Amino acid sequence: MSFRLYRSRLKAIIRNKENVFWSYMFPLLLASLFYFAFGNLWNNETFETIDIAYVGIDNEADVLLEAMKEAKISEGTLLFNVVVVNKDAAAQSLENGEIEAYIIAGEEPVLFVKENGINETITKSFLDSYSQMLTLVETIMMNNPTAIEEGLLDDIQNFDTFVYEEKTGAEPEYLLIYFYALFAFTCIFAGTWGMDEVINIQADMSITGARVSISPIHKMKLLFSNMFAAFTAHIGSVFLLLFFLKYVLDISFGDSFLGISIICVMGSLAGLAQGVFLGIILKQKPAVKAGLQVTITMLESFLAGFMIADMKYIIADKAPILSYINPVNLVSDALYSLYYYETNERFLLNITILGSFTVILSFLSYLRLRRRTYASI
Amino acid sequence: MNMIVKVDGLVKRYDKLVALDHLNLEVREGDIYGLLGPNGSGKTTAINCILSLLKYDKGSIEIFGKPMKPDSYDIKKDIGIIMQNVAVFDELTVYENIEYFCSLYIKDKAEIKRLTQEAIDFVSLNDYIKFYPKKLSGGLLRRLNIACGIAHKPKLIILDEPTVAVDPQSRNKILEGIMKLNEEGATIIYTSHYMEEVEKICSDIAIIDKGRVIAKGTKDELKAMISTGEKISIEIYQAGDETIEHIRSMPNVISIEYDNEILEIKSGRGKNNLVSVLHYLEENNVNIGRVITEQPTLNDVFLEITGKELRD
Numbered sequence: 001m002s003f004r005l006y007r008s009r010l011k012a013i014i015r016n017k018e019n020v021f022w023s024y025m026f027p028l029l030l031a032s033l034f035y036f037a038f039g040n041l042w043n044n045e046t047f048e049t050i051d052i053a054y055v056g057i058d059n060e061a062d063v064l065l066e067a068m069k070e071a072k073i074s075e076g077t078l079l080f081n082v083v084v085v086n087k088d089a090a091a092q093s094l095e096n097g098e099i100e101a102y103i104i105a106g107e108e109p110v111l112f113v114k115e116n117g118i119n120e121t122i123t124k125s126f127l128d129s130y131s132q133m134l135t136l137v138e139t140i141m142m143n144n145p146t147a148i149e150e151g152l153l154d155d156i157q158n159f160d161t162f163v164y165e166e167k168t169g170a171e172p173e174y175l176l177i178y179f180y181a182l183f184a185f186t187c188i189f190a191g192t193w194g195m196d197e198v199i200n201i202q203a204d205m206s207i208t209g210a211r212v213s214i215s216p217i218h219k220m221k222l223l224f225s226n227m228f229a230a231f232t233a234h235i236g237s238v239f240l241l242l243f244f245l246k247y248v249l250d251i252s253f254g255d256s257f258l259g260i261s262i263i264c265v266m267g268s269l270a271g272l273a274q275g276v277f278l279g280i281i282l283k284q285k286p287a288v289k290a291g292l293q294v295t296i297t298m299l300e301s302f303l304a305g306f307m308i309a310d311m312k313y314i315i316a317d318k319a320p321i322l323s324y325i326n327p328v329n330l331v332s333d334a335l336y337s338l339y340y341y342e343t344n345e346r347f348l349l350n351i352t353i354l355g356s357f358t359v360i361l362s363f364l365s366y367l368r369l370r371r372r373t374y375a376s377i
Numbered sequence: 378m379n380m381i382v383k384v385d386g387l388v389k390r391y392d393k394l395v396a397l398d399h400l401n402l403e404v405r406e407g408d409i410y411g412l413l414g415p416n417g418s419g420k421t422t423a424i425n426c427i428l429s430l431l432k433y434d435k436g437s438i439e440i441f442g443k444p445m446k447p448d449s450y451d452i453k454k455d456i457g458i459i460m461q462n463v464a465v466f467d468e469l470t471v472y473e474n475i476e477y478f479c480s481l482y483i484k485d486k487a488e489i490k491r492l493t494q495e496a497i498d499f500v501s502l503n504d505y506i507k508f509y510p511k512k513l514s515g516g517l518l519r520r521l522n523i524a525c526g527i528a529h530k531p532k533l534i535i536l537d538e539p540t541v542a543v544d545p546q547s548r549n550k551i552l553e554g555i556m557k558l559n560e561e562g563a564t565i566i567y568t569s570h571y572m573e574e575v576e577k578i579c580s581d582i583a584i585i586d587k588g589r590v591i592a593k594g595t596k597d598e599l600k601a602m603i604s605t606g607e608k609i610s611i612e613i614y615q616a617g618d619e620t621i622e623h624i625r626s627m628p629n630v631i632s633i634e635y636d637n638e639i640l641e642i643k644s645g646r647g648k649n650n651l652v653s654v655l656h657y658l659e660e661n662n663v664n665i666g667r668v669i670t671e672q673p674t675l676n677d678v679f680l681e682i683t684g685k686e687l688r689d
Contacts, residue, residue, distance in 0.1 A: 004486070008469065008477040015468035200466075203430050207464040211525070214428050214458050215481035216450040222481075373432045373447050376391060377425055 002225055005217075009197075009229035019192055023237040027186040028244055034178050035249045049073070050119045052080045053090035053102035064109055064130055071126065079126070103127065176336065179251050181306035184331035186241050187267025188300065191293050193230035194275025198365070199286050201226065204374040205279075206286065219369065227272060234272070238264045254339040259347060263338070266354045267331040271297075273361040274327060280368045297328070304329035330354045379406040380442065381533055381564045382427065387436035389422055389588070396422045397433070398588040404566055404581075409559050411579030412568040413675060419588035420568040421461065424537050427566075428458065440533065454482055457531030457563075461538040463522045465510050472497065472506040475524045482529035496528035499554065516547025523551065527558060534558060535566045540574060552578055572675040584679055591682050596675065603681040604631060605673045606646030609654060612666030613640050620663060624654055638666075 014020060056062050071079035085093070090102035094114050101113045101123045111127050113120040199205045201223055203213040212222060242260065245251040253260055275293060282289045298306075303326055305312030312332075316323050323329050330350045337346035382404040389397040397419050404410040412420045425431040427438055429447045438445045440452050465474045476493045483489050497503055500520040510518060519539060527534055536555065540548045556578055559565050569575050575582055576596055583593040592599055606629075613620075616635050624642060625633045629650055631643045644650040651670055658665055680686060 002480065002484075004480045004489070005477070008473060008480070011473065012466050012468035207460060207462045208466060210430060210460065211458065211464040211478065212481060213430060214453060214456065215478075216454040217481045218450070373429055375432055377430060 002221075005222065005225045006229050009226045010232055013193065013196075013229055013233045016196075019196070020233075022192065023186070023189055023234060024240060027182060027189075027237070027241045030182055031179065031241065031245055031249060034182065038175050038178065048119075049078050049081050050101070050123060051099045052082055052123065053093055053099045054082050054084050055087045055090050055102060055104040056084055057105050062105060063134075064103070064105055067130055068103075068126075079122070175309075176252070176339065177305040177309040177312055177332070179245060179249075180332040180335040181301055181304045181309075181312075181328065183238075183241060183245065183335060184267060184304060184328040185297065185301040185306055187238055187264065187331050188271040188274065188297050188328050190230070190234040190268045190271030191275030191278065191297055192290065193234050194227065194272035195279035195289060195293050196275075197223065197226040197230050198276045198279035198369070199289070202280075202369075204377050210377065220366070223369065227276070231268060231272060234268050235264060238268055252339060253335065256338055259338045259344075260335070262351060263331060263334045266334075266351055266358070267327070270327045270331070270354050270358045270361075273358040273365070276365045277361040280365050300326050300328040304332050324353055325357070327354060327357055330357070380404070381406050381408070381440065382410075382566065383437075383439040384423070384427060385437045385439075387423065387426060387433055387438065389419075389426055389431065389433045396588050397426065397436075400436070400585075400588060401590060402583055404564060406564055407559070407562075408581050409555065409565040409567060409579045411575035411582040412566065412585055413570070413572060413575045413582055413679075414568075414585035415570055418570075418585045420570075420585055421537055422588070423585070424458075424535055424566070424568060428456070428535070454529075455532040457526045457529065457534040459523050459526040459534070459536040459539050461541060463510070463518050465518075465521055465525055467510050470507050470509055471502055471513070471521055471524075474510070474521060475528050478525040479528040492528050492530065496524040499527070499557075500524045501550070515542060516544050516550075519543050519547060519551060523554065527563075532563060533566070534563050535568075537568050538570070539567075540569070540571065548574075572679075576675055582675070584675070584682070586679075586683050592678060599675060599678045600673050603673060603678050604645055605643050605677055605681065607644050607650050608671040608673065608677075609642040609644065609651055610667075610669040610671075611640045611642070611654070611658070612638060612668070613658070614638055614664055614666070616640055616663065620658070620661065623657065627653055627657070629653075 052068070054062075054065055054068065056065060065082065065084070068080045068082050069078075073079050083093075083099070085102075087104060090099070090104075091112070093099045094102055094112060097114075100117075100119050101111055103123075104110045104112070108131070109127060111124055113123070199209065201209050201212055201219060203210040213219065242253070242264065246253055274296075278293050278296065279289060282292055284292065302308070303311060303315050303322060306328070312323075312329065315326075315329070323333070330353055334347050334350035334354070337350065338344075341347070380403060382402060384400055384402040387397050387400040388395070400419070400423055402410075402412075402423070412423065414420050422431065426433045427440070427445065429438075429445055429449070440449075441455065443449065443452060445452055466477070469477060472493065475496050476489060479489050479492050479496070483492060497506060500523055502517065502520055502524060505513060505517060505521075510521065513521060523536075523539065526536075534555075540551055543551065552574060555565055555567065567575065567579060580595065581593070582596060582599060583590045584599070585591070592602060594602070613635070621633060621635055621640070624630060624640075629645045629647045631645055633643075634641045642650075642654060651668070655665075655668070676686065
């Protein structure tokens with residue numbers, strides 16, 4: 001490989017403003033958009049203590065009231081600010097907007113709300129959990145009257161951690177799917193560069209391709225040099241996005257820098273291979289080819305959960321083969337498995353398939369590229 | 378002189394269309410060889426076949442005495458090509474483009490630098506070396522295209538319609554440049570549908586139509602092939618039928634047309650064609666204006682052989 005040719009090609013690539021925007025800026029903008037659109041969904045601090053009224057039953061020890069008073073959002077922050085009042089006062093307070101809901105105690109507690117919102121949903125969810133727990137306790141007591149004495153119900157009655165215990169340090173799964181799919185999309189977007197490179201050396205695709213085809217340099221040598229330049233330019237955009245997600249938006253990628261680096265490299269190579277392959281097999285004009293390349297990458301990203309996180313699971317369930325041949329899904333799943341699983345089996349499976357995908361497409365491309373004369377130009 | 382390019386019985390078909398029909402060419406060292414023909418006559422197809430870019434159905438091509446194949450890198454290193462369309466990278470400056478294409482041929486860093494500068498000097502782009510192609514005018518862009526094709530000092534330079542859509546000033550510069558390259562030792566193949574250009578710079582010419590060479594030789598040899606020896610145009614305000622018929626019957630007159638107060642006479646080779654006509658007009662008191670006499674052009678050659686104008 002000639003360093004001079006590599007350097008010249010790299011210069012040309014990084015001066016292509018359109019490609020640089022889509023590879024470098026677009027993922028950052030999209031990541032920011034995702035962050036601001038969904039970011040608050042897993043942020044505890046957005047939950048505030050809910051003002052609520054409780055209408056109890058006279059002279060009865062009230063387990064529900066105690067549970068409400070004990071429930072917390074996080075350490076030191078109560079879920080409910082409960083006032084015990086009669087039914088009329090509760091209704092009046094709800095009407096005046098002083099509280100967000102009130103509960104009338106009874107065998108089946110009844111919840112009254114004025115409107116639907118996140119706090120009302122949390123209260124309803126709390127009440128449902130309480131009812132299920134009560135049914136569970138009754139069943140246990142019926143089957144095993146000594147359960148209280150044996151301490152079997154201690155844990156069940158604990159409502160301390162109604163909201164915050166759900167969070168164990170990991171961001172909600174669905175949100176990671178969006179960010180991982182975005183990252184995977186960026187890796188596979190290398191296809192745009194790959195397609196440009198193949199167009200630039202094929203005499204039947206571009207006029208510059210005709211000129212370099214007439215030169216005494218071997219086409220595969222030139223392609224290798226150009227692809228290496230494209231890879232250099234692209235991997236920069238991938239690591240920039242990684243840095244931005246990890247250190248600016250604080251998205252977790254796990255601790256394996258080596259694993260993430262392997263994903264970045266393998267994902268970018270797969271993207272380049274896909275771009276070269278599409279550049280060769282599509283017979284349309286370069287602009288149409290580029291449009292199709294972006295469309296295919298977007299479709300792969302969609303199937304990997306880029307737009308709808310559930311899609312990843314739908315495809316895995318209904319058409320698992322698509323999950324294994326979709327490079328965007330392979331990259332995002334490799335990130336996912338690196339983050340969630342303690343063993344590397346799934347990560348290695350994804351990387352192996354991704355590598356095979358790259359090798360197969362590269363080989364098929366080579367079979368077409370080695371041709372050096374054309375039926376028409 | 379050594380044979381630089383020899384094309385023998387070249388046939389190229391696109392399905393039922395025969396683009397090249399047993400084309401034969403022989404270009405000798407030091408030639409400026411013109412391929413003249415109307416658009417679609419097969420000039421560019423012939424060039425692409427010669428360069429092994431296009432597959433062909435029949436025939437053989439030799440360059441520098443060796444068969445030309447797609448992997449004939451030892452032949453390719455001595456060929457320079459200037460295409461009809463400008464083939465440069467928009468993202469590289471003038472200097473970087475020339476340097477890049479030169480480095481496809483030359484490995485030595487200092488040599489590349491020297492040759493790049495020489496190419497820039499040759500096409501007079503010194504003031505534009507940091508410009509990107511999009512900032513250049515059409516003429517300057519063509520000059521950059523030429524510089525990219527000749528920077529590595531090839532022995533054979535092929536120029537495929539390099540002056541299409543170029544202003545007259547740049548066109549002259551390009552033609553002067555081609556002659557200079559030839560003087561410096563390069564053999565040139567020059568395709569064009571502009572007969573004036575071919576007539577001006579080419580030592581040997583092949584006229585192509587429908588993929589076949591219909592005539593070849595030096596420009597004088599080509600002109601000698603046709604019966605027209607001279608074209609006489611006389612401005613006559615009123616030419617009667619009797620006058621026209623009398624001139625038509627004069628010896629050596631091939632054809633006569635009167636249109637828009639211009640009497641155009643084509644006469645065969647011979648002396649005193651013009652004198653005879655003028656003498657007759659004077660005797661018959663026919664008032665005349667301007668008188669122009671022209672030698673036949675390559676267009677006349679083409680017209681007489683094919684029955685159509687070169688620019689059709």
